[in-house]
Amino acid sequence: MDLPVDVQLDLHRRMVRIRLFEEAAGRLAESNRLPGFLHLYVGEEAVAAGVCGALNDDDHITSTHRGHGHLVAKGGDFNRMMAELMGKATGYCKGKGGSMHISDTSLGMLGANGIVGAGSPIAVGAAFANKYRGRGQVAVAFFGDGSTNIGAFHEAANMACALHLPIVFACENNEYGEFTPRDKTMAITDIVDRAAGYGMPGVIVDGMDVIAVHEAAVEAVERARSGGGPSLIEAKTYRFYNHHGVQNLGLKYRSDDEVAMWKQRDPIFTLEDRMIENKAATRDQFDAIWAELRAGIEAAIAFADESPYPTPDQIMVGVYTSMSGAK
Amino acid sequence: MADERKLAYVMAFNEAVKQQMEADPNVFCAGEDIGAFGGVFGTFGGLQAKFGADRVVDTPISEQAIVGLGVGAAVTGLRPIVDLMFMDFICVALDQIVNQAAKLKYMFGGDAVLPLTITTAGGGGLSAAAQHSQSLEALLCHIPGLKVVMPSNPYDMKGLMTACIQENNPTVMIKHKRLLGMTGHVPEESYSIPLGKGNILRPGKDVTIVAYARMANEALIAAEELAKDGIDCEIIDPRTLQPLDTDLIVSSVKKTNHAVVVHEAVRFGGLGGEIASQIQELAFDYLDAPVTRIGAPFSPVPFSPALEQHYIPDSKTIVQGIRDVMARV
Numbered sequence: 001m002d003l004p005v006d007v008q009l010d011l012h013r014r015m016v017r018i019r020l021f022e023e024a025a026g027r028l029a030e031s032n033r034l035p036g037f038l039h040l041y042v043g044e045e046a047v048a049a050g051v052c053g054a055l056n057d058d059d060h061i062t063s064t065h066r067g068h069g070h071l072v073a074k075g076g077d078f079n080r081m082m083a084e085l086m087g088k089a090t091g092y093c094k095g096k097g098g099s100m101h102i103s104d105t106s107l108g109m110l111g112a113n114g115i116v117g118a119g120s121p122i123a124v125g126a127a128f129a130n131k132y133r134g135r136g137q138v139a140v141a142f143f144g145d146g147s148t149n150i151g152a153f154h155e156a157a158n159m160a161c162a163l164h165l166p167i168v169f170a171c172e173n174n175e176y177g178e179f180t181p182r183d184k185t186m187a188i189t190d191i192v193d194r195a196a197g198y199g200m201p202g203v204i205v206d207g208m209d210v211i212a213v214h215e216a217a218v219e220a221v222e223r224a225r226s227g228g229g230p231s232l233i234e235a236k237t238y239r240f241y242n243h244h245g246v247q248n249l250g251l252k253y254r255s256d257d258e259v260a261m262w263k264q265r266d267p268i269f270t271l272e273d274r275m276i277e278n279k280a281a282t283r284d285q286f287d288a289i290w291a292e293l294r295a296g297i298e299a300a301i302a303f304a305d306e307s308p309y310p311t312p313d314q315i316m317v318g319v320y321t322s323m324s325g326a327k
Numbered sequence: 328m329a330d331e332r333k334l335a336y337v338m339a340f341n342e343a344v345k346q347q348m349e350a351d352p353n354v355f356c357a358g359e360d361i362g363a364f365g366g367v368f369g370t371f372g373g374l375q376a377k378f379g380a381d382r383v384v385d386t387p388i389s390e391q392a393i394v395g396l397g398v399g400a401a402v403t404g405l406r407p408i409v410d411l412m413f414m415d416f417i418c419v420a421l422d423q424i425v426n427q428a429a430k431l432k433y434m435f436g437g438d439a440v441l442p443l444t445i446t447t448a449g450g451g452g453l454s455a456a457a458q459h460s461q462s463l464e465a466l467l468c469h470i471p472g473l474k475v476v477m478p479s480n481p482y483d484m485k486g487l488m489t490a491c492i493q494e495n496n497p498t499v500m501i502k503h504k505r506l507l508g509m510t511g512h513v514p515e516e517s518y519s520i521p522l523g524k525g526n527i528l529r530p531g532k533d534v535t536i537v538a539y540a541r542m543a544n545e546a547l548i549a550a551e552e553l554a555k556d557g558i559d560c561e562i563i564d565p566r567t568l569q570p571l572d573t574d575l576i577v578s579s580v581k582k583t584n585h586a587v588v589v590h591e592a593v594r595f596g597g598l599g600g601e602i603a604s605q606i607q608e609l610a611f612d613y614l615d616a617p618v619t620r621i622g623a624p625f626s627p628v629p630f631s632p633a634l635e636q637h638y639i640p641d642s643k644t645i646v647q648g649i650r651d652v653m654a655r656v
Contacts, residue, residue: 093436101434125399155392318437
């Protein structure tokens with residue numbers, strides 16, 4: 001709790017932005033206003049906010065199918081995000097990526113990813129490039145507990161350690177791979193146990209406590225930036241909604257008591273209560289932040305609604321780039 | 328002639344990489360055994376000694392991570408060359424090639440440049456058996472976003488490899504293992520051959536043979552044999568398979584009125600089917616006979632030389648195939 005108040009407020013703001021975006025996306029999906037799949041990040045905000053709050057603008061991240069939170073935390077623009085979710089021409093990907101491929105390379109966000117585990121090898125490539133250029137940039141691979149069971153994660157973690165790259169592996173352990181609980185898919189309880197097998201340090205943090213996540217991230221990012229190599233952070237967290245969408249589809253793969261228990265540990269309200277208790281902020285201050293950011297999300301929905309769809313002549317545009325020179 | 332410098336196919340590849348690494352500090356190479364060892368086929372020989380271990384990187388045996396390394400480094404501004412030792416191993420890395428490298432720029436709405444070159448070695452003829460001998464180019468050509476190159480001689484190898492490295496889209500450069508020692512004229516100065524431009528390897532008037540990589544050379548031998556019978560073959564080497572130089576192929580068929588497509592890959596579902604289809608769509612009225620495809624039988628590549636020599640098409644198979652086509656007239 002020694003973090004400066006402005007840092008705590010920054011982390012809070014990142015989390016509220018994610019929550020508002022995701023709740024709005026959920027409402028739009030419920031009213032059938034969003035095409036395609038929707039994997040909501042609600043409940044896990046402390047992980048993206050705590051880690052991205054430790055990064056510079058020119059650091060890189062790779063993301064997952066549950067990727068909106070990572071882009072918001074890295075500074076994503078609500079208008080372009082909401083337009084992309086609606087498949088509009090003004091979206092981040094001009095309507096060609098959607099929720100599962102949302103990205104902003106100018107913010108170092110190298111894409112949400114529809115393939116579980118596929119982001120980690122790409123983060124290794126970004127980390128390699130960062131080391132190669134020697135400008136002190138780092139890369140973060142966000143991934144879930146389930147993706148540590150796929151080969152791409154293993155190859156990425158091993159290669160990152162073998163090449164001693166400036167990278168942080170940030171695991172969001174929400175205890176479920178889609179609908180199947182972790183204890184049915186692996187024989188270990190803690191993902192962090194895997195870190196030692198690659199020769200990198202690993203820590204477990206409370207993924208509902210943004211301060212704890214942030215402090216672990218600052219340490220891991222500093223290690224990477226100063227040439228100390230890869231680290232793994234396992235954040236124990238929970239998604240409040242379903243794997244996909246906002247309804248539970250009538251599936252009782254999680255008990256009501258379990259969901260209620262985790263919701264009591266809501267990362268945003270936990271931080272607010274603690275800051276108020278420590279007299280670092282007031283309820284009025286938080287109310288004003290929510291109101292301000294809520295106005296932004298309403299504006300984004302209006303922007304997306306009013307934006308045009310891409311025209312059919314855009315189908316073939318961008319299959320091959322005509323842009324020259326790497327950015 | 329002073330410029331008739333001879334170089335082996337493998338060294339033409341090596342020279343293209345070396346010259347591009349000299350020209351652009353963002354070019355680096357990564358792969359299994361390519362550093363101190365120089366690659367199992369010697370393709371990267373001497374490069375680590377010249378450019379250092381930071382630019383010619385030995386990696387773990389991790390094909391997904393090797394291609395992922397290339398994708399991540401390319402999208403963040405470098406110009407990677409990543410090597411998959413044998414073409415068969417692309418199957419291990421297929422997610423990173425097909426779902427990531429090929430699609431990122433499109434999924435990102437065009438807001439990405441991926442100057443990534445994937446190099447690999449394909450083809451049979453070394454008794455390397457079913458997991459080290461395949462020709463899987465059709466699989467790659469089916470994926471929007473990739474460019475696929477298969478040179479048939481040292482001159483084309485250097486020019487096409489240079490073009491691949493300079494290209495801002497992901498390319499797959501497929502070396503043919505049986506051509507590594509082939510020597511031919513290769514200028515010392517750097518040059519590039521545009522991707523998507525085919526080559527008339529031998530002009531002729533009676534029948535068009537479309538053949539690439541090692542089969543282009545077998546077609547040249549076949550053409551000499553057929554010339555004795557008065558059959559004048561025109562050989563088109565597309566060189567780049569994706570994008571394919573359909574215009575060159577079709578204009579040749581319009582002249583010869585006969586077409587035979589040859590590849591080392593299995594016939595069923597091979598690129599020959601696509602090329603034959605393009606010809607009939609664009610030159611149907613010019614054809615005097617159905618387009619014939621010559622390829623391997625629909626089996627894995629067999630190990631024993633006694634089997635493999637009958638499995639892979641050669642000049643004799645091509646001669647017979649062309650005689651059959653011409654006999655229909």
